Amino acid sequence: MKQPIRMFGIGLLTAGVIMLGTYFFFSGSVNTVDNLTNDELVSIIEEKGYHVLSNSEYIAASVNESSAQSEESKENNKNAESDNSSTDQEKEDSANDKEKDQAEEDKPKTYTLHIEEGMASSDISSSLEENEIIDDSSEFNDYMEENDYSLRVQLGEFEVNSDMSLYEIAEAITR
Secondary structure, eight states, rough: HHHHHHHHHHHHHHHHHHHHHHHHHHOOOOOOOSSSOHHHHHHHHHHTTTOOOOOHHHHHHHHHHHHHHHHHHHHHHHHHHTTTOOOOHHHHHHHHHHHHHHHHSSSOOEEEEEEOOOOHHHHHHHHHTTTOOOOOHHHHHHHHHTTTTSSOOEEEEEEEEEESSSHHHHHHHOO
């Protein structure tokens, strides 16, 4: 038993000596960022196609950019003022459209869910999400798993709507 352990130790020592020798003899002189001067760094960066700015050049460029943005915002404000001069009829029409859209959004959506044999609970939740009955199919899947509803899903057609809670939907499809 001592012989294999000694040979393993000698092998490790030999590998360490070889790696140490390789590191010292073949590493050479590597230029790191710490060893280079600023002028050398700038020339290397410019060779790669970048442009180096001094602090004063950067500040000047930033000021010019912010003044250009403020001029653009002034032009946008002028355009907005000219757009605001639309007729009262257009305003009334848009207000009526908004009211109709909101009334449609407030109306609960109903859906007849068809559950067939072999249908997974993930398929059911995806179908409910596609028809805008639930907001998040993974949340419904998690709810079904945590409350042991996924094993009690019944076959058939079930009427569900978007006003129902996850509990109510789960109860409806497991009866």
